[in-house]
Amino acid sequence: MSGRRTLLRTALARATVGLAVVAASLFVAPPASADPASEANDAITAAYDGSGGPGGPLGVREGGVYPVGAGFGQNFAAGKMFFTPATGAHWMQGAVLEKYESLGGPADSDLGFPTIDEGPGRVGPDSRNTTFSAPDKPVIFWTPATGARVVRGALNAAWDRLGGSAGVLGVPAEDEVYRGDVVSQKFTGGELTWNRKDKTFTTVPPGLVDQLRDLSVPEDAESAIAAARRAAGGPLGPLGAKDGPQYAIGDDGAGQNFAGGKIFYTPQTGANVVTGQVLEKYESVGGPEGDLGFPTSSEADGGLGSNSRIGTFAAEDRPVIFWTPDYGAVIVRGAMNAGWAKLGGAKGPLGAPVADQTENGDVVTQRFSEGVLSYNRSTGRFSTEPAELAAQLAGLEVPGEEVPKAPATPSSSAAEDDGEWLSWRWNWWWLLALIPVLIIVGLVTGAVLWSRRRDRRDERFRDDEDIFDRAMYEPAARPESGEGDDERRRFAETYGFHESPPESAAAPAPADPFAPQDDPDSVDTAPTRIEEPRPQSALEEPSLPVSGPDEPSPARPEELFRQPEPEPAEREPGPAQPEAEAFVGAPFVVAPFVEDAPSGRHAAIDIDEPTPGRTAIHLPLDDSGAAPAGYPVKADTRTGLYWTPGSRGYDDVAAEIYFASEEFARTNGFVRGD
Template sequence: MIVGLLSMTAMVLTAPVAVAQPEVEANNAITAAWEATGGDGGALGPRQGEVYAVGDGFAQDFAGGKMFFTPDTGAHFMQGAILEKYESLGGPADSDLGFPTIDEGPGRAPGSRNSTFSASDNPVIFWTPDTGARVVRGPINAAWDQLGGSSGALGVPAEDERYQGSVVSQRFTGGELSYDTKTKTFTTVPPELAGQLQGLEVPDDPVAAINAARRAAGGTMGPLGAAEGPPYSIGADGLGQNFAGGKIFYSPDTGANVLTGQVLDKYESVGGPEGDLGFPVTGEVDGGITNSRMSTFAAEDKPVIFWTPDYGAVIVRGAMNAAWDKLDAAEGPLGAPMTDQTEKGDVVTQRFSGGVISWDRSANTFKTDPANLASELAGLEVPGQDAPASPGAQGADGDDGKGLQWSWWWLLAIVPALILIGLVAFAAMRTRRGRAPGHDGFEDGGVHDDGRYEDGRYEDGRYDDEDRIGAEENAAPAFGAGPGAPEPGVFGDDYDAALFGDRYAREGIGPLSSTTEQATSPEPVSSPWEAPPADDIDAAAEGEADIEQDEQPVAELDEEDPDDVDTAPTRVPTATEVERSALTDTGRHARIEPDEPEPAQPAFRLSLDSSGEAPEGYPIKADTKSGRYWVPGSTHYEEAQAEIWFTTEEFARANGFVRAD
């Protein structure tokens, strides 16, 4: 028994293992098909190399053509012009034709040859000496076959398919076929042929629709480029597919449409096809003005995303889109949209390059700037009034500087400003707490009846001018102040609040540029981002001795003996040390010793003058209207108008700006 078991074990261990060997299967099938054509003496001639993997199958080269194989399609060959056409479109690996399903052979037309392929829309490559090799597929192939194919009234294909919007067309030697993918209807040349196509059903194939949209966009040579994975499901019946340069979205109601660049980025920032815009109804089309693109979406309030180089991608929807479209959209007096719509109560407002639209939802009335446009909107029906509102303007959507809209990067700007102001206040309070009576050298402590020291400073550390300057800084100009402002009464007294809200007045944020009154004032306007004027630096040298004396000895004062004060001599800082930190060595803050690390400077500064010169340490220009920034030496850097200066490109990008070139 032991000897028998050992023998059986040895037989099992030495028996060949049955494993799947696709290369072997492919080699056997291709060899058999090649031998059926006559082998070395047949149409393909001798082998040139071994079987190799390609796409989802295998291939082998021969002197007179190639053989392709998959388990589903079998082994089939092509040669000559049909093979060249197949490989020029990407072959089995990169085209959407699939693998050949028949050997190349004669067509019905005299002197013609053809080969069919495995893609779901039944493509064929058809060749004649006069017309060359042409691909016919999908609805056009179905209609061509219905009309008799190459032996029918249309003859043989004379050109490849071409796309214009939702319509695909192809010319034949005897006429032309067109199919509208939205209406699912055929038109023909000559027209009487269309009657023979009544009732012809074209299956709705999502993958074929995505492939067609990709071809319409230029295929692998277009903006989409190479595919990045197969199609994937979206929701109940939608599909999407990613490409190197964009995406295609499909639903049975909207078909397949291509989105790329900033239009795609904007779309996905609000949820993409599962957001409140719905699936795209069109791909990107000409917006009607130079260098513009737009795409429409399926939501009930008929939204569009409109892109221009100046303002980026902006959503226009509902009442805003209805009114804008009524006024000839971007080609009309309002021009291109600059920012997304904003809402305050029942009032919806959107700014365009040529004016403003404001709509009161409760009253269903429009106001415009210019005011004369409002009369054209009387009685306008607003679609999808209950549709969700689009988000407010952000990042690259920009503004025109008249009423700067809040955006997320302004929140980032406030944080360092508040920290800096807090440090200044803390240092001032610490100085006041440490100052003993008479410490300033004035009689009776140097304080007048009105609470000021002899140098004009109040006990809380501020000066007269600071009250006035703070009031000027916190004053928010009304919308439209300055040249070109709307005439009073055009929109009513509450128009500014309806348009921009009351954040400026409530939170004390002024505009980027100074008002006319500020520009003509002889007093400088202080800013937490700017270094103090030269007078403050001089004050640093005079006041630093007081601060150093305040810090440690004051904490050791004998409360019962006010005369017990450390009278040791105080070191006077050099001019270099005074210049070292304009924000800390002002005489009102604790001085940082030279061997301590310097504090980090703010990441950006607002442009508060019109000189156009970069502040020291802030070489990066940024513009809120376009959401772009420029680096020194780049194109248009010199002529670009900076509203914000950044220390580095990283800070500019972190605040939502994109590089202009």
């Protein structure tokens, strides 16, 4: 029984808890989500109460909160209040409110929402002003004398720098005025002007501009597009109302559509308006992302009044789109635009463009209402119809051309240039083709010059060989005949040989070296020609002996047999000695030892011998293995080595010359061979 009661109590407790949960879910409502209208109502109510409520400047409420533009508004008997979460709730009334709504108010103007309540300006209670949320920081400023005026952007920044309404310029007397890229505004104390293309101010009085030179005027796409729209007439102009939000184009471009056209913007080109058939033509070739680029100016009168419109674009060849009701929108660019503009454009003798340009090879042609313009890219020449117009285009710079063309005489008519695309054109490819030709010509010329030089040197060497042969071996050139002296002297001077000492009373003339000598130690030097190795070519270097690290360096041929400088000493005069014997195998002869006798180009070799007057070298005897008396040192001119008696190999060497001592062998560049 007790167990049943326990189970019953447990069941009743669980049922009670379930009923309590159900009841709680029925009576507890979920948290309400945020309501923008309620938020706006609360903010406007708080601001209204803060201004004095029904007894304040706004008076009693007239209806509830309503959406407008990107926020909300509420009407009062003496004004209105507007709200966005970013700006808060602020009110305005009277002339300031009327000006704001005349420009489109929070829904259609480019001022944005108010950021402060309307209040007195810096010049006193007789002025009123309100600021707005647009990026260019506009303000509406009112005085009884000037009315309500908007000051914004660069002009507002400059006005603030100069002291605002309490400064030298005073209060705004008129709204801004646009003249192309220049906007200006008059104040009670002067005037401000801003050029949006070159980013410069001008002022009245002029001295005020010095205070604005370092003023930075930031620009953004929204403000620039709004300014371009105002310059085109605002909501009441040809653009009309906005058509959707602003959108990005490329990396830094932007666009804004309107009911009657579009505005395109980049930091480089600014914001510019394109409408009607000019816009249609522009977008048919790709618009701002086509090869024309972004517009660089807003569409304007083409010079023919209301019957023409023109827009300019940013491509390198400076294109324009020109519209007339007769021919529609036509693109004029590059050479055609340069020549057409030089001749006065649509108001000039060519008139308005009729159709886009055509190309035939290098010749570009475009027809205009009053004539034809052609340009040949290969010659850089214009031709025109009428023909006399071409003279005005001589030397004209053509934008967009890769290779500048030299000025040329203009042709008389467009027909003369029709076949010029077949003419010979000199360009960089031909210059590149000439490079290998010039290299070949240079190589051939160098080879010819080298060959001629070698022939001249060989011919000179052969001439010198003939002179040597005649001087040494031909009887007509012997000294006793007196013939051949000039040739022998020239040869000796050319190669640095010694001349025979001059005759004197102290030293009688030497005997003929080709005649038998009285000296019993000398050999019979009859004029018998000795076979010798072939002379080296004039272009070859003579082979010189190579010395060891501790031995004297071998002498060059002209240095062989040159004697050392003698020590100064008094010597007794002795008889003159005969001239040296001719040395076979080297192009020179050895001077005899003559005491105190003048010599030729080289001084005579001097040795300390008991018997004066002996030479330093001696040619081999008939028996080449036997040394002449007084000449024990053997030498070989081919190897540059010498051997002394008793040294290894001495007996086996066939000497070509003999020296009187080792000293003379070493002095003349020979190296010990053992």
